[in-house]
Structure formats: structure tokens, C-alpha cells
Amino acid sequence: MDNYSELKTIKDKVLGEIRNGDIKTIPKSFFILKNILFILLVVIVFAFVLFLSSFIVFALQVSELWYLPIFGLKGFELLLSNFPWILVVIVMLFIGLLEFLVDRYGFVYRKPVLYSALLIIFIVIGLSFIVRQTNLHEKIYGEIKGGSLQPMKYFYDNYTKPSPAEFHPGTVLSIGKDGFTLENRDKTTIYVKVSGNTKIGEKFKVYPGGRLLIIGKIIDGQIEADAIDNAPPEGRP
Numbered sequence: 001m002d003n004y005s006e007l008k009t010i011k012d013k014v015l016g017e018i019r020n021g022d023i024k025t026i027p028k029s030f031f032i033l034k035n036i037l038f039i040l041l042v043v044i045v046f047a048f049v050l051f052l053s054s055f056i057v058f059a060l061q062v063s064e065l066w067y068l069p070i071f072g073l074k075g076f077e078l079l080l081s082n083f084p085w086i087l088v089v090i091v092m093l094f095i096g097l098l099e100f101l102v103d104r105y106g107f108v109y110r111k112p113v114l115y116s117a118l119l120i121i122f123i124v125i126g127l128s129f130i131v132r133q134t135n136l137h138e139k140i141y142g143e144i145k146g147g148s149l150q151p152m153k154y155f156y157d158n159y160t161k162p163s164p165a166e167f168h169p170g171t172v173l174s175i176g177k178d179g180f181t182l183e184n185r186d187k188t189t190i191y192v193k194v195s196g197n198t199k200i201g202e203k204f205k206v207y208p209g210g211r212l213l214i215i216g217k218i219i220d221g222q223i224e225a226d227a228i229d230n231a232p233p234e235g236r237p
Contacts, residue, residue, distance in 0.1 A: 042101050049094045053124050054131035056087050058138075059159040064169040064213065064231065070201070071215055071227045078215070082164045095120055161185065168192070168214040168223055169231065172206055180206055182214070182223070191222040201229030 060066040065082060068075035099117045141156050143149050168190075170182040179193040192214055194200075206212065211231040216223045 038101075042098065045094055045098050045101065049091055049098060049124055050127055050131060052087060052094075053091050053128040055137055055159070056084055056091070057128055057132050059084060059087075062141075062160040065164075065167070067169075067213055067232055068167065070213070070229055070232075071199075074215060074227065078164045078167055082167075084159055087159070091124075095124065166215055166217055166226075168216065170212060170214070172208050172210045172212060174208060175206060179222075179225070182212065190218070192216070192225050192228075193222050194225050194228065198225045199227040204229055 057066075060083075065079055068079040071078075095117070099120055102120070137156075140149065140152065141160070144153050144156055168182065168184065170184045170190075173181045173183050173189060175181075176191065178195070179191055181189055182192050183189050192212075198216075213229055213231050214223060214225050215227040216225040218224075
């Protein structure tokens with residue numbers, strides 16, 4: 001039997017089963033609804049990834065961990081050891097899910113998985129910084145402080161507070177003989193002792209009301225400053 005005859009036989013058989021009711025056709029509306037739901041899922045996953053990745057940037061800026069690299073190697077060590085890696089892992093897992101979804105739907109047809117995954121990562125990073133310019137997270141955090149959106153309070157509070165025991169961002173209240181009194185973010189005060197071994201930024205200036213970034217251990221109720229510098233002009237968001 002040639003190919004034409006074989007195909008005709010299969011076609012006649014399928015048509016016969018359809019006429020007899022053995023095979024039921026699926027309505028076109030089913031496929032339309034399926035595609036709409038699939039696209040909606042992609043949009044939701046992408047929006048979540050974008051929200052969480054932009055929140056990471058927001059949290060690093062508010063906690064001022066973002067500025068630790070100005071202290072060189074020690075600053076990088078503190079930043080890496082206190083980076084919100086859990087959030088990064090969650091973002092990467094959802095980027096993996098997003099890659100799976102768009103690959104399944106055909107948005108990246110015949111593109112190597114690595115290339116499409118890197119493309120998604122670059123898009124997410126770029127859009128995250130754009131989202132940061134919208135003050136979205138400042139508005140949400142403001143609502144939380146105002147008593148709204150309380151289920152998100154712990155999440156925002158936990159990641160926006162400086163956590164390293166040796167990192168002390170704060171505002172200068174008064175200047176003493178060998179240091180100054182610093183007001184922390186939680187409005188508590190502590191004395192910062194500056195010695196000849198303290199590494200000081202090139203353009204360092206200390207004055208009441210100025211914001212400083214300090215690395216040092218707390219010994220006998222005061223900070224023994226190992227390194228000190230002014231906070232960047234833009235300050236916290």
C-alpha cells in the first residue's frame with residue numbers, strides 16, 4: 001500500500017469514528033481559555049519575580065548594607081555574609097519556573113535553555129531597578145507603618161533592618177573628645193570611640209546630624225570603630 005492510500009485509510013477511519021461518536025471534538029473555546037490561563041500564569045509568575053527582586057534592592061538600600069563595599073574587602077565580607085540569599089534562591093527558583101513556562105509556550109522556540117534563562121535574568125534585573133524608581137516599596141512600607149497590610153509587616157521589617165553585629169549606620173548626635181554619640185535606627189544611642197587604628201574615609205566629616213557608616217565591635221557598651229565613613233549623599237530611601 002502506497003503512502004497516499006495509507007493516509008486515506010487512516011483519514012476514513014478517523015472520520016468514521018467521529019461520525020459514530022467514538023471520538024469527540026474539543027471546542028475551540030477550550031484551547032482559547034487554556035491559552036489565556038497559561039499566559040495569565042506567566043504574567044503572575046513574572047510579576048512575583050519582579051516584585052521580589054526589586055524588594056531585594058530596596059531592602060539593601062534601606063538597611064544600608066548596599067553601601068558596605070565602600071569599606072573594601074571587610075565591607076564585601078559583611079555584605080556577602082548578610083545578603084538576603086533566601087530571597088535570591090526563591091527568585092532563581094521562580095525564574096526557573098518562568099523559563100519552563102515560556103519555553104513550553106514557545107516564546108523562546110529553538111533557543112538554548114541557557115541563553116533564554118540568561119535573557120530572562122537580565123530582563124528581571126533591569127526591570128527591578130526600573131521598578132525601584134517608582135517608589136512602590138516605599139509606598140507599601142508606608143502603608144505598613146500606618147497600620148495597613150500587617151501580614152507583610154514582618155517581611156518588610158525583617159529585611160530592612162541592618163543585621164550585622166559589626167555594622168552600625170546611624171546619625172551623629174554629639175561629638176566627644178575621642179569619638180561621638182550615635183543614634184541608631186531604633187532611636188537608641190551608643191558612643192563610638194575613634195582611635196589611631198580606625199580607618200577613616202578620605203573625605204570623612206563628622207558633625208551633629210550627619211549620617212555615618214561604621215564597622216566595629218561593641219565592647220563595654222561602646223563601639224570600637226575599625227572603619228568609619230560618611231553615608232552616601234543620597235542616603236536611605
